Amino acid sequence: METLIDRLRAVRAFRNLPTSALTKIAQIASPPTTYQAGELISDGQGEQALLLVVAGKAKVSLLTADGNENILYLLKGGDVDGQAALFVRHPRLARLIKAVYPTTVIRLRHDAFQRFFKGQNKFPHFKSRKYAQSYNSKCVNHNIKVIDNHHIKLPKLGVVYFRSGRLPQGKIKNVTVRLTVANQYYITVLTECENQTLAKTGKRVGGDLGLKSLLNLSDGYKELIHHFEDKYRKKLHYWEKLRSRRYLLAKQAIAWDYHNKVLAPRQLDDFKNYQKARVMVAKYRQKIANQRLDQLQKFTTKLVKQYDIIVLEKLNIKGMLKNHKLARAITNASWSKLVSILQYKCDWYGKKLIQVNPAYTSQICINCGKNNHRLGLDKSEWLDVREWDCPNCGTRLDRDINAAQVILKKGLATQ
Numbered sequence: 291m292e293t294l295i296d297r298l299r300a301v302r303a304f305r306n307l308p309t310s311a312l313t314k315i316a317q318i319a320s321p322p323t324t325y326q327a328g329e330l331i332s333d334g335q336g337e338q339a340l341l342l343v344v345a346g347k348a349k350v351s352l353l354t355a356d357g358n359e360n361i362l363y364l365l366k367g368g369d370v371d372g373q374a375a376l377f378v379r380h381p382r383l384a385r386l387i388k389a390v391y392p393t394t395v396i397r398l399r400h401d402a403f404q405r406f407f408k409g410q411n412k413f414p415h416f417k418s419r420k421y422a423q424s425y426n427s428k429c430v431n432h433n434i435k436v437i438d439n440h441h442i443k444l445p446k447l448g449v450v451y452f453r454s455g456r457l458p459q460g461k462i463k464n465v466t467v468r469l470t471v472a473n474q475y476y477i478t479v480l481t482e483c484e485n486q487t488l489a490k491t492g493k494r495v496g497g498d499l500g501l502k503s504l505l506n507l508s509d510g511y512k513e514l515i516h517h518f519e520d521k522y523r524k525k526l527h528y529w530e531k532l533r534s535r536r537y538l539l540a541k542q543a544i545a546w547d548y549h550n551k552v553l554a555p556r557q558l559d560d561f562k563n564y565q566k567a568r569v570m571v572a573k574y575r576q577k578i579a580n581q582r583l584d585q586l587q588k589f590t591t592k593l594v595k596q597y598d599i600i601v602l603e604k605l606n607i608k609g610m611l612k613n614h615k616l617a618r619a620i621t622n623a624s625w626s627k628l629v630s631i632l633q634y635k636c637d638w639y640g641k642k643l644i645q646v647n648p649a650y651t652s653q654i655c656i657n658c659g660k661n662n663h664r665l666g667l668d669k670s671e672w673l674d675v676r677e678w679d680c681p682n683c684g685t686r687l688d689r690d691i692n693a694a695q696v697i698l699k700k701g702l703a704t705q
């Protein structure tokens with residue numbers, strides 16, 4: 291079994307610490323209690339430590355019984371990617387670091403640290419200011435309330451205008467406000483509600499994940515893959531070109547400032563045209579991603595409403611990682627997404643998702659059950675065959691629908 295010390299050692303910031311130091315850290319951490327950001331915590335032996343996230347240089351030190359400070363390790367900025375979580379065992383040093391990095395300490399997400407010590411999570415990442423920014427608020431004393439179709443009351447912000455197709459239902463637990471790279475604000479409201487199971491239809495279906503169509507169903511329906519990116523390809527390319535050119539120019543200008551030892555060297559934020567191009571690229575990418583997700587959401591909802599049992603092939607994740615072709619990778623991404631969305635929707639609505647081994651599913655005849663071994667063709671030739679006649683029983687078979695039917699049969703056999 292993996293111990294806390296093993297997990298601590300796997301963290302980059304702690305990699306070079308001696309085992310004795312890791313043991314000390316593990317001692318303070320367990321049993322896990324609620325830590326406030328930058329709070330002094332006791333390890334139960336009279337020694338105190340401060341839990342901190344710091345950027346740049348920092349020391350890990352131990353306070354011995356006679357009050358001497360033992361520096362265990364000096365972190366350099368480069369060592370830790372500007373991020374590290376430390377137990378600083380000297381209150382004075384801790385105060386010093388707190389004074390030097392005040393904002394950093396505030397941004398410590400202590401919930402994440404608790405989950406790490408409990409073994410639920412990986413080591414928390416330092417929250418980057420570079421990409422999407424978000425904060426999370428818990429709902430206490432009705433400080434979060436949906437007022438009407440377009441207004442929501444949020445903690446600290448007050449009443450805020452919003453647009454949404456649906457209103458949150460049930461008891462509000464917390465809210466996350468998020469500013470995306472495309473400079474758009476999103477509010478995510480987490481609510482608790484009774485599980486509404488959908489009415490049983492008595493129908494079952496098998497599905498074959500494809501390249502031309504997203505999913506072929508055993509009853510003959512084919513959900514096509516929409517190439518949403520086609521619509522925006524030209525515009526996206528235009529802004530991507532501008533962005534990279536402006537990025538290079540900005541970098542050169544910054545280097546020039548540093549070279550000339552300018553008092554306040556310009557930062558990337560100061561280059562308005564670069565920022566504009568960056569936002570435009572993000573906007574178009576967001577648009578494409580939104581449309582793709584929308585299709586998946588609508589399609590999966592339709593599936594769980596229509597069928598009680600859905601059988602799919604188990605995705606070959608290892609094989610996927612080996613494949614370097616981009617088109618395939620995009621399809622694979624939406625396959626995994628499709629399966630994961632379908633999984634949680636089935637759980638929510640009381641339906642069942644079965645995943646089966648996809649071996650030979652396209653080569654077995656649904657009518658007589660014979661494995662035809664690609665009809666003696668090689669792999670690429672076989673992929674081009676859309677319809678074939680079973681040599682054993684003579685049935686004319688549609689490749690995709692036959693595969694979906696075989697998958698359904700395999701899935702039902704496991705019941």
Ligand SMILES: [Zn+2]
Pocket residue numbers: 655656657658659660680681682683684685
């Ligand atoms: Zn046959």
